[in-house]
Amino acid sequence: MYDIFQRRVILRGTVRTQTGLHIGTGRGTGMGGSDLPVIKDFNGRPFIPGSSFKGVLRSGIEAFLRSVPGTGGELACEVSGQSCVSNELKKKLMNNKDPDSELWVASCQVCRLFGSSWIASKVSVSDMSVADDFFRPEWIAVRDGVVIERETETASTAKGLKYDFEAVPAQTRFVFELLVENPEDYQLGLILLGLDFFNKGMSLLGGKTSRGLGRVEIAIDSVEEHTFDSIMKGMAPAPVQEVTTSSPSDVLPVNPEEFLLRFVVPGKTYDEHALVQALQQEGWTKDKVRGEGYANFRDLFQKMVKKGLLSFSDNRYSSVRPPEPDTPEVAGRDLPPDLQEKLITWRGALYDFLDKEIKGGSAVV
Template identity: 45%
Template sequence: MFETFKNRLEITGTLTTVTALRISKGRSTEPIGSDLPVIKDALGRPLIPGSSFKGALRSRLESFLRGILGSDRKMVANPAIEDEWSITSREMKIIKENFKDDKALTAEILKHTDLISHLFGSPWLASKFQVRDLTVQPDAWFGQYQERDGVAIDRDTETAADGKLYDFQVVPAGTPFDFKAVVENAEEWELGLLAIGLHQFETEQIPLGGGRSRGLGVVKLEIDKMHWVDIRDDKDPNNTDPSKLLGYMKNLVNNNLCCVVPDNYQKQWAESFINHYEVSMGFSNYKNIGEVLKKFQVTYTEANFVKETEFSITDYFREDLEFMMREAVVDNSEFAVCENLIYPVIKEVWKCYHSKFILWSHKSLTCYQYMSGFSEYILAKRSPLGKVVFDKPYLLLVEAKEDNFHEGWVQCLVEMITAQRINHELNVTILGIVTNGTTWQFGKLEGKTFAKQINRYMIQDLDQLFAAVNYVFQECESQLDTSVVA
C-alpha cells in the first residue's frame, strides 16, 4: 500500500509535572543508588518516552469509545490481547488470501479496522500519529531527583513483608518537558479524535507512569503551536493539488513554517469526528429492521416481485463452481464467501451489462445528513468520465453475511436508504441482495416502501439463482435507460 502525502499537523508545547512523576526503567542492578531509577537520556536527564504518552492517550480514548460502543472488538479493539483485535492474525491471513489486489486489500483492511487503530495504528496498519520522546527543558533541570521509600505488604499479616523495603526515584512536580507530535495524512475525523484526547492532557485528566494510586504522574499539557499544511485539492479532497505541494516544498527549503491552525479548526475537527461516528456506526445502533423502518418512515411489505429471467450459464462456470464447492473451503468467513461464491455469480451476470455499469467492490456510500453504508458490491452507472469514476445512480447493493440475515438486512436497508438519498433527484428503485453465498435473498426500495422477496434462492439451483440475479440487472438497465441522468 503506497502512501501519498496529503496533509501534516505538527504540534509543539510543554508537558509539566503537576505531581511527582515516576517512569521507571526497571530494577537497578547497581550496588548503590535507587532500587527503581527513572528512565534517563544519554546525559542522565529524565525522559518521558513518546510511547508512554501515546499509550496513555490511546487507552483513554479506547475507554471513552467503550462507554459508547461497548466491548465489541470490531468497534473498539484491545491491542494487548490478540483475540480482541479488530482483525486477528488468522483473519488477516484469510483477508490476504482472498484479496490479492492491493487496492481491494487496503479497502477490506480499513473496513474491518476499529476507529482508534485508524489513527494510532495496529499490527496491520501504520500509525498516522507519532510522538517524540519528551526531553526535560535544560534550563529547568539541575539534577533534582527525589528518592521515596516503598514497601511491599504481606496480604496475610497486613504488615510489611520481610525484605521487601525498597526506594524509588521520581521527577519532582513542576518539571517541564518539551512536547512535539506529528500527524500525517489524517482525515478530519481522526484529527477530531486526537483533539479530544489531547484535551484530556490539557485538563490534567490522564496521568503518566507508575504509582498513580499514590497520586503520582499527574501532568498538564500546554500546547504552544499547531502548524498545519493541507495540500488536498479543494474540489476533490481524495486527490492532491500539485501547486500546493510545490508551495509547501518551497517553504520548507526557505525554512518557512506552514500556517498556524486557527482556533475554530479544532472545534471543526471534533465535530467531524462526532459526525463520522454517527454516520459510520449508525447502522449498529439498530437492533432490527423495524427500528430502521421507523427511523426513516419506510413501509415494509413482502412479495414475490422477482420475475426470473433466463440466463445462459457456461459449462466452464458450472464446472469451476462445482469444483470449488467440492474441493475448497468456500464458506469459513465472509471474505471467503465473497471471493468464492458471491463475486463469481455477480460478475458472470455483470459481464453482459458492463457497457452500462461498473461493479464496485467494497466501496462506501456516505450521506452525512442521513447515514452511511459500506457494501461488499455496488452496481453503479458507468461514468462517461471513465471507469475509475464512482458515478450515480447507485442501483444495486450486495451485502454478505455469515447466516445472520436479520443483521444483514438491517445493514443493507440502511445502505439502500443512503443510496436513495444520494440519488435524490433520480426517481429510481434501489435493489438489494443479502446472501451467505449459499442462500440468496432479494429486496427493493421504491420510494417509501421496502419490499422483501418471499422466495429465497439457493446456489445449488444455479439456473434459478442466475435467473433471479439477471432479473435484477435487467431492472437496473431499464431504469438507467428511462431515467433522466445529468
Template identity: 40%
Template sequence: MNLEVRPPLWDTFTNRLIIQGKLVCQTALRIGAGSDPLLPTASDLPILLLNGQPYIPGSSLRGVLRSHLERLVRTLEPSPGGGKGACNPVDKNEWCIKTEDMRELRQSKKDLAFRVWDKSCRICRLFGSPWLASRVRVSDLFCLDENVKPLIRDGVAIDREKEAVRNKFDFEVVPPGTRFRLELLAENLSPDELGLVWLGIRELQEGRIQVGGFKGRGLGFVRLEKVQVHMVDGTDREALKNYITRGEMRLVAPEELERWLESFWNSCGGGKGA
C-alpha cells in the same frame, strides 16, 4: 467499503499535522528504568535517564493517549470494526482483525491493505495494529529544565494474606513542576480523525491523563501547556509549495479545532451508538 474509492493511507501525501507543547508535571512522575544488578544506583527502582536527565519515551505517552481515547470511543461505539469503535489490543481474541482473519485476507493479495483498512476499528486505523502502520507518532519528550535531580520516596509491599508489610523499598520520581517538550506528528488524517487526535490533546491540556507508573499512588498527573497546532494541506498546491520549499505550515485556529471535534462527534452518530 467500495475499494474503488480508496482512503489516503500511505501512498500519497494528503496532509500533515504537528502539535507541539510543554508537558508539565503536576505531581511527581515515574518512568521506570527497571533494575540491573550490575548498575548500582541510589534507589531500588531508578527512573529512566538520558545523559543524566529524565525523559519520557514517545511510545509511553502515545500508549496512554491511545488507551484513554479507546475508553472514550468504546462508550460512543461499542462494536469495533469497519472504522468504528475500539478493539482490545492486549487480547488477540478481541482484536478487530484476528490472526486467522488475516490469514484469509492474505489469500487474496489484491487490495490487501485496503481490505485490512475496511475491517479495522477506528483506533487501529489511527494508532496502528499488527496489520496497519500508525499514522500518529510521538517523539521522545526531553526535559526542558537543567540539572533535574530525582527525588527518592519510600514504599512498602504488603503481603495480602498476612495483611502485613512484606518488604520496604525506595523508588525515584521526577519532581513536580518538571517540564518536557512534546511533539506529535500525524499524517493523512480525515476531519474526524483530526478531531479524535485533538480530543486526546485537549484531555492532556485539562490534566485528565496520567503518565508513567505508580498511578495508584497519585503519581503521573500532567498538564499540557503552550500548545501550538500547525498543519499543511497537500491538496493546496500553494501551501504544499511553501511547505516543500520553506518548511512553512499554517497555524490552525481554535475555530477549526472545534470543527474537527464536531466532525468526530458526528461520525460517531452524535453518541447514539452508531
C-alpha cells in the same frame, strides 16, 4: 492506504507534571542509586519516552470509543482481548487483490489511528526532553516504597521489604511534539480528546499511579499543517536567512533573582524553606547569595518583594505573574484565532462522526 501524501499535522507544546512522575527504566541499578530509577538521557536528565505517552493516549481513546452507545464496542478493539482483525480474517484478506485496503476497512478506529501488527500507525510522538534549561538532575526525588504483603494487605516493614524509587518533581516541563500522518478531521478530534483525558486526570503517565503519581497537563502552543500545496510553496526560492545560535550560558540564570523568577510558578505559593532549598540545589549557597550583596536568603526574598518581583502574604511567597488556568482545555491556551478555529473544527468533526455512529450505521469509513 498510506502511499499517497495528503496531509501532515504536527501538534507542539508542553507537558507539565502536576505530581511526581515515575517512568522507570525497567531495571534497577544496584550501583548506589535508587532501586527503581527513572529513565534518563545521556545527560542524566529525565525524559518521557514518546512510546509510553502514545500507549496511554491510545488506551484513553480506546476506553472512550468502546463506551460509545449503540456501537457495541465495535469502534475500538481490545488490545488484550479479541482484536478487530482476527488471524483467520487476516489470512483470508491477504489472499485478496488489495489486502491493504481490505485490512484497513476491517480495522477498528483505534487501530486505524494508532496502528497494529497489520496496519501502520498514523500517530507518532517524539521522546520528550525537559524544557527548562535550569532543571537539575538533583531535583529528581527519591521516595520510599514499602512492599505490600498480599496476604494481609498491610505494609511490611520487615528488613529487605522496603525499597525506594525516583520521581521527577511536579512542575517539570517537557517538550511535546505529536505528528499525525494523513488524518481525517475527526481523528484529530479524537487525539485532542485523548489529550484532554490527561488534563482531567483520567489518563496517568508512568508507574506508581496508585501513590498519586503520573498526573500531567498538556498545553498545545502551535499546530503545523502541511499539505501538498504548502510544501510546494515552501520549495519556492526564499532569501537566505542568517542563523543566530545562542550558547547555553545565554539562557542559564545569572543571578539568584533571575533564577527565582523562573522557578516560581504563577498561582503557586512557596514558604521560605522551599525557596532556599531550590536556590541551594541550583548552587546558590549562603555565601554566594551574600556575594551578590544580600545579607542572607530572607533579605534576597524581601528585596524581591520590595522591587515588585515577588508577592508575600501569610508567610508565603508567590509570583506576581497571573496564574495559569487550573484545568486548561488542551485547546484553550492563547492560540492565534486561526489555530483556535482548527481545533474547534476537529472537535466538531469528531462530534459529527460519533453522532452518526450513535444514530446507527457505520456511515463513515
